[in-house]
Amino acid sequence: MTSIRVGIAGAGIAGLTTALSLARRGIASTIIERTTQLSEVGAGLQVSPNAGRILEALGLTEALDRAAVQPEAIDLRDGETGEPIASLPLGAHAHQAYGAPYRLLHRADLQSILLEAVRREGLIDLKLGVEAEAVAQAQDGVTLFLDDSALSFDAMIAADGVRSKLRSAVKGAAAARSSGRTAWRTTIPIGMAPRDLPQERTTVLLSRAAHVVIYPVRGGRQINVIVVIEEDWREDGWNAPGNADVLRQRFDQDGTRYIGRLAELDLPWTRWCLTEVDPGGAWSDGRIALIGDAAHAMVPFLAQGAAMAIEDADVLATELASAPVGEALQRYQAQRRPRVSRVWKAARQAGQIYHLGGAMAFARDMTMTALGGERLLRRYDWIYGWRP
Numbered sequence: 001m002t003s004i005r006v007g008i009a010g011a012g013i014a015g016l017t018t019a020l021s022l023a024r025r026g027i028a029s030t031i032i033e034r035t036t037q038l039s040e041v042g043a044g045l046q047v048s049p050n051a052g053r054i055l056e057a058l059g060l061t062e063a064l065d066r067a068a069v070q071p072e073a074i075d076l077r078d079g080e081t082g083e084p085i086a087s088l089p090l091g092a093h094a095h096q097a098y099g100a101p102y103r104l105l106h107r108a109d110l111q112s113i114l115l116e117a118v119r120r121e122g123l124i125d126l127k128l129g130v131e132a133e134a135v136a137q138a139q140d141g142v143t144l145f146l147d148d149s150a151l152s153f154d155a156m157i158a159a160d161g162v163r164s165k166l167r168s169a170v171k172g173a174a175a176a177r178s179s180g181r182t183a184w185r186t187t188i189p190i191g192m193a194p195r196d197l198p199q200e201r202t203t204v205l206l207s208r209a210a211h212v213v214i215y216p217v218r219g220g221r222q223i224n225v226i227v228v229i230e231e232d233w234r235e236d237g238w239n240a241p242g243n244a245d246v247l248r249q250r251f252d253q254d255g256t257r258y259i260g261r262l263a264e265l266d267l268p269w270t271r272w273c274l275t276e277v278d279p280g281g282a283w284s285d286g287r288i289a290l291i292g293d294a295a296h297a298m299v300p301f302l303a304q305g306a307a308m309a310i311e312d313a314d315v316l317a318t319e320l321a322s323a324p325v326g327e328a329l330q331r332y333q334a335q336r337r338p339r340v341s342r343v344w345k346a347a348r349q350a351g352q353i354y355h356l357g358g359a360m361a362f363a364r365d366m367t368m369t370a371l372g373g374e375r376l377l378r379r380y381d382w383i384y385g386w387r388p
């Protein structure tokens with residue numbers, strides 16, 4: 001058992017996984033979360049094997065398997081016609097190739113699984129409804145300032161998301177900036193879903209007007225739909241309501257018939273401004289470190305934001321268990337930044353490729369079809385096959 005005490009701001013996927021990873025190495029932590037209840041927020045989550053393996057090592061395999069769907073494949077289709085482009089084999093193939101399945105979950109289910117594990121863990125103190133306001137450090141520790149009190153720790157981990165308040169305590173940290181895109185999300189109860197809406201698979205529709213991802217969540221009882229469009233709209237939070245007329249207009253203009261059918265369904269949409277944080281900025285400063293979206297929020301085109309947060313948590317906990325705090329946090333940054341930067345850039349590049357139009361899109365589709373699903377999947381071995 002290590003005698004340091006770690007403060008964690010934020011009980012999102014990064015904060016909860018960090019606390020569990022620390023506890024597994026005998027390190028006690030306190031999580032400070034500003035909301036009183038961790039509610040049903042946000043979109044579904046694709047949990048790729050690189051992250052799944054870490055969650056499994058935390059003893060969560062059974063709970064994950066109860067809540068998740070393991071898709072047979074990722075199908076890439078033309079967004080205008082619905083024509084298939086390529087199909088990346090997942091299912092048993094991915095499990096065998098990467099040592100863990102590719103899982104589809106509702107974000108709230110993953111958060112509940114983590115939260116239950118946190119509540120069972122004696123080394124973790126979870127404080128809900130408390131906002132971290134600022135953090136200051138001295139040679140022998142950090143002070144976390146709350147609304148009307150303060151807490152002392154040996155290290156402070158800012159897992160407070162893309163709009164992190166604590167980021168300003170890390171000298172040289174990059175600022176958050178809008179990517180010029182928004183993500184729209186809805187879920188369709190399985191009984192209401194159009195019969196030809198694909199189930200038990202992830203479907204990705206490619207078009208200049210939008211990037212659409214469709215997959216089952218909640219053990220297959222709902223279909224999660226995410227539509228990413230170029231749009232300069234900025235607002236905080238996971239659950240701003242979205243007016244589907246914006247989507248309908250967009251698809252009318254671009255003649256995107258296949259995608260347009262989704263916007264025609266009478267469903268409640270939410271809208272989320274896609275914000276980035278360049279991973280090239282500093283992630284640690286003395287006894288304070290950033291993790292997850294606070295350090296490196298990325299566009300979701302490779303579905304790796306939460307996966308990178310989970311990987312971060314594992315590496316950070318290993319380092320804190322084996323070196324003095326300042327050195328451990330520097331080693332964490334040195335280990336994680338090259339990998340996250342590569343994933344971050346690849347996600348941006350994927351966004352550009354997915355949004356091509358005209359002749360470029362035709363060439364893209366031909367190349368993908370010619371390569372075939374298995375070879376396309378192998379191009380992601382470096383992401384899914386990563387081990388700490």
Ligand SMILES: Cc1cc2nc3c(=O)[nH]c(=O)nc-3n(C[C@H](O)[C@H](O)[C@H](O)COP(=O)(O)OP(=O)(O)OC[C@H]3O[C@@H](n4cnc5c(N)ncnc54)[C@H](O)[C@@H]3O)c2cc1C
Pocket residue numbers: 009010011012013014015032033034035043044045046047130131132133159160161162164165166183226272274291292293294297298300303304305306307308309
């Ligand atoms: C549309 C979309 C689809 C995505 N799909 C995927 C996917 O399929 N797979 C994947 O891996 N990733 C995906 N991502 C990325 C993923 O959602 C994020 O990377 C991940 O949720 C980041 O987790 P986090 O814990 O760092 O931040 P958050 O989830 O933002 O958590 C931060 C927490 O900190 C709390 N907090 C904030 N400020 C304070 C404060 N001052 N004091 C106390 N608490 C505070 C918040 O209330 C919150 O609970 C997607 C993102 C989007 C937008």
